Amino acid sequence: MSDDKISSNPAIDAAMRLDGDPQNLRDYYDDWARNYNLDITSAEYSGPAISARLLRQYLDDSDASLLDAGCGTGLVGIELQALGYRRVDGFDLSESMIEQAGASGVYRKLAGSIDMMQAARSYAADSYDAVLSVGVFTLGHVPPEAMEVLLQLTRPGGLLLISTRTHYYQQTDFQPLVDKLLAEARIELVKLLRDAPYNKDGDAHYWLFRRTG
Numbered sequence: 001m002s003d004d005k006i007s008s009n010p011a012i013d014a015a016m017r018l019d020g021d022p023q024n025l026r027d028y029y030d031d032w033a034r035n036y037n038l039d040i041t042s043a044e045y046s047g048p049a050i051s052a053r054l055l056r057q058y059l060d061d062s063d064a065s066l067l068d069a070g071c072g073t074g075l076v077g078i079e080l081q082a083l084g085y086r087r088v089d090g091f092d093l094s095e096s097m098i099e100q101a102g103a104s105g106v107y108r109k110l111a112g113s114i115d116m117m118q119a120a121r122s123y124a125a126d127s128y129d130a131v132l133s134v135g136v137f138t139l140g141h142v143p144p145e146a147m148e149v150l151l152q153l154t155r156p157g158g159l160l161l162i163s164t165r166t167h168y169y170q171q172t173d174f175q176p177l178v179d180k181l182l183a184e185a186r187i188e189l190v191k192l193l194r195d196a197p198y199n200k201d202g203d204a205h206y207w208l209f210r211r212t213g
């Protein structure tokens with residue numbers, strides 16, 4: 001892979017060069033939806049499996065209500081269902097990604113055209129036992145502040161799991177935001193898998209927080 005490439009897969013590389021504009025992201029993923037699973041599987045994407053296993057270690061309740069934020073085609077939902085979770089909802093910006101997620105048959109409720117930054121308009125506060133967002137806190141997608149929105153949707157005492165690609169973590173203010181939320185006692189860090197496998201082009205950190213405030 002040449003130095004200026006973020007990923008050896010052209011579709012993944014282009015996704016990470018998006019500008020965070022919701023309309024551009026939606027258009028991009030609408031186009032990519034049909035080939036996403038193939039591309040991402042050939043890139044040896046392990047984010048969904050690692051995230052679901054991490055959650056399972058700390059949430060041993062198959063009836064827990066889960067929200068998969070930026071669920072895409074449903075790869076996280078499939079892993080969650082395989083581990084026994086039965087009440088998994090999902091949302092995404094892209095309707096075409098949501099169509100694919102619907103075909104997986106593993107979600108209780110799905111919603112498209114939802115921008116994570118505005119998700120508190122569509123979901124009640126304090127409602128989920130756990131919220132997950134895998135593969136979305138990545139370059140060109142959502143800013144670190146999206147974590148505060150997801151925290152709102154998590155019930156007090158509930159869990160929030162986020163993957164951050166290593167280059168996203170290095171190039172954004174994700175850590176200062178985590179430090180602020182820790183200092184305000186709004187979260188505690190339950191577990192951090194640092195530099196864990198993500199795909200064949202690089203690693204990610206997997207953060208598991210508990211909402212404490």
Ligand SMILES: C[S@@+](CC[C@H](N)C(=O)[O-])C[C@H]1O[C@@H](n2cnc3c(N)ncnc32)[C@H](O)[C@@H]1O
Pocket residue numbers: 022025026029047048069070071072073074075076091092093094097114115116117133134135136141142
């Ligand atoms: C790399 S995919 C990850 C999908 C899925 N979580 C997975 O692990 O396969 C990123 C997903 O985030 C969605 N997305 C990007 N920005 C978003 C936003 N602002 N609000 C909601 N979804 C967003 C995209 O539409 C896409 O489905």
